Amino acid sequence: MSLKNNLHNLKEKYKGKKIAPLFNGFHTFLYLPNETTHGGTHIKAADDLKRTMNTVIMALIPCLIFGMFNAGYQHHVAIGEISKVSGGFFSSEFWTLANLGVGALKILPLVIVSYVVGLAIEFIFCIIKGHEIEEGYLVTGMLVPLIVPVDLPLWMLAVAVAFGVVIGKEVFGGTGMNILNPALTIRAFLFFAYPTWMSGDKVWVHGAVERAQEIAGGANVDVISGETILGSLAQSNGAGYSVADMFFGFIPGSVGETSTLLILLGGLFLIFTKIGSWRIMLSSVVGALVMGLIFNGVVSSGWITESSKFYGLMSTEFWHHLLIGGFAFGTVFMATDPVTASQTNKGKWIYGFLVGFISILIRVFNPAYPEGVMLAILLMNVFAPTIDHYVVQGNVKKRMKRLKVKTA
Amino acid sequence: MSNDIRIKKGLDIKLNGEAEKTVEQAVISNYCTIRPEDFHGVIPKLVAKEGTSVNAGGVLFYNKAIEAVKFVSPVSGKVVEIVRGPKRRIDAIKIEASKPQTFEDFGKFDIDGATAESVKSHLLQAGCWPFVKQRPYDVIANPEKAPKAIFISGYASAPLAADLDFTLQGKEAELQAAVSALAKLTEGKVHVSVGKSSNSPLTGLSGVTLHKVSGPHPSGNVGTQINKIDPINKGEVVWTVNPQDLVIIGELLLTGKFNAERLVALVGSSVQKPRYFKTVIGSEVSTMIYDKGVEQSGNDRIISGNVLSGKEIKADGALDYYSNTISVIPEGDDYDFFGWNKPVFNKVSTSRALTFSWLNPNKKYDLDTNTNGEHRAFVVTGNYEEVFPLDIFPMQILKACMYKDLDEMEALGMYEVAPEDFALTEFVCVSKQPHQKIIREGLDLMIKEIG
Helix, strand or coil, X not given: CHHHHHHHHHHHHHCCCCCHHHHHXXXXXXXXXXXXXXXXXXXXXXXXXXXXXXXXXXXXXXXXXHHHHHHHHHHHHHCCCCCCCCCCCCCCCCCCHHHHHHHHHHHHHHHHHHHHHHHHHHHHHHHHHCCCCCCHHHHHXXXXXXXXCCCCCHHHHHHHHHHHXXXXXXXXXXXXXXXXXXXXXXXXXXXHHCHHHHCCCCCCCCCHHHHHHHHHCCCCCCCCCCCXXXXXXXXXXXCCCCHXXXXXXXXXXXXXXXXXXXXXXXXXXXXXXXXXXXXXXXXXXXXXXXXXXXXXXXXXXXXXXXXXXXXXXXXCCHHHHHCXXXXXXXXXXXXXXXXXXXXXXXXXXXXXXXXXXXXXXXXXXXXXXXXXXXXXHHHHHHHHHHHHHHXXXXXXXXXXXXXXXXXX | CCCCEECXXXXXXXXXXXXXXXXXXXXXXXEEEECHHHCCCCCEEECCCCCCEECECCEEEEECCCCCCEEECXXXXXXXXXXXXXXXXXXXXXXXXCCCCCECCCCCCCCCCCCHHHHHHHHHXXXXXXXXXXXXXXXXXXXXXXXCEEEEECXXXXXXXXXHHHHCCCCHHHHHHHHHHHHCCCCCCEEEEEECCCCCHHHHCCCCEEEEEECCCCCCCHHHHHHHHCCCCCCCCEEEECHHHHHHHHHHHHHCCCCCEEEEEEECCCCCCCEEEEEECCEECXXXXXXXXXXXXXXXXXXXXXXXXXXXXXXCCECCCCCCEEEEEECCCCCEEXXXXXXXXXXXXXXXXXXXXXXXXXXXXXXXXXXCCCCCCCCCCCHHHHHCCCCCCHHHHHHHHHCCCHHHHHHHCHHHCCHHHHHHHHHHCCCCCCHHHHHHHHHHHHHHHCC
């Protein structure tokens, strides 16, 4: 094949040059390289980092597509053009070209900006440092547009991505070395830098902010409510959506996190392919349920009254917490990031449990911002090395004990 | 039996090209090559200069650090060339074999009446000491230090490894002599392990503790067995001997001759008719690999040893000192279009990420030497543990070796491991890190700093 030979010749030509990592990045995208083993094992298993990352992206694609339909659907429902879904997951009101059109027009630019800015920074760092382009950003770049509000201005996203990639990852040495999940670092930056675009009751449905500005400017039109379920629960207004809607994902929220059904399928796919850690996912769900049960218990034993500002979220049935907000998405795709999670199997149980536990804790007790998954995962990212340390110390102690028994 | 060892974590890599159980006498090699690099950590002090003649069993060089440890010639003949590398390091000693072969006579050894000292000095004298290796550090045993136990693994679980039940057939007397003598060198036990349903001659040995091993590779690795039977603590030493080398030790004790003959399996998917050869340590592999073997013009990797921990050699290379397998597999120096994301059916994988080896666990594969991806930082976690049966945290100890934290290496169990224990984690590593090299360098650092 001549393409193969031409690329090979180019690779030889660029070898040792500054630009080589960039070229190799594209080359290895097209072709699995011709590298052979030297020293050590002479054969290697089929998996590499590209395949691993690609598997995660495959699990994310359904969420992305659903997110596009949902963005359009929420918009059209809010302005009153269509009625709410009525026929289960495959409702005809939802899967329309009109919905997809509006959603794609909003979301594809987010995806493109995320990838272009992030990969450009990765490439620059690779060229400066002279190491190969690592695949970590392929997943991060896909995660980021899925966890932001649909109307987020693109320049904000660009700034946040630049911050997240440089401060969240490259300063630590790149993929595999970072302490915090890069996608969540990007989201946290957006959240603290541009809070009005990241929370509140206006940002979650396309068009709501614009409409609010029109009204402020004196136009005589109806307000579009862009509130999430968590937002209204925090104000003790009730969910306003059926459990089926929450599970299927016909609710406002960040772009890709609404459909618990598709996230569940993605999670099962990751577990089946052995790419995602079932330990973290399972223990996180358990942690969330336990915290939810505790709050339900507090409510049913009458320790707080209905007038309490926490009553709405505390009295939410414990298992509904799994369906609303970003919990499912965070658990499946964020908490399981192998670099920032605990690295020992025992540690993963503890880490996952605490992610779930603290997520619901923050969700209920944070008055300003009724969601806790992002902060819980970032917090546990910081604690993951500590958890691992104690797990490993257990093994070390066992060895010391063996020695003592021998010498005693 | 309570002595059984059952391994659950691990991976059997099933490859094409298993050796047929027939033995052929290899063409007698004209040259015999001894490479000091086979003896890790030994600084050779040359005795036989270029041009001198030696008998089989005649000393070629000794270890500069421990002068008693002598290395002898497997054949009789003339030393024709000392191949030197940078800084006049000795790379290889080439001996032109004489016809007929003459042997140094070390005399029959009275095992029953022997003491530990006499066994030791006899083995040292006759050049059989290098067959005795020690842990920690996976180097030739230090004769000054008494081991707490001796381990012999008679179960070869590595991919395409020579079947020890077959190669040891009929060697009962030699094996018994060797273990009886070695047993005098330790106050502890001599642990011998065999496969679960094995008819190995090792099962009939007296004076040993027999273990039956089952489970996937690395169940046959002696390191796995040590970890399960009697793990090494700080300050302790255990010795390990390969069973095929026991035969050579046994023959020395019984006849007084250093007879470096060995049954070697020629295996791998590039070999037309994989089978066993009777040959001598250090023989040129070209005497075996071409007849109904590999294509002269083929693009193949020849490995002295198994595909996981063996050494790459060229077609004019020689069988190394410890191996009883020569593996030949295709080189994989070609590009694969979208090889990183298309479904793969013809490669082994422990994941199911569009890799389908889990569908058919008994299928045999033609694996080549392609790395299937580029070198990366450690990212994925939890996959090493699936194939690593030792009670040690593999990724943590690898990282400790990389950042050279001696205290941490020691605490995490560095005294217990050898590079070959990390062959499977290296095989499955998504980041294509050189685990065995990392561990070897870590061990070398410990020898240097702690000793």
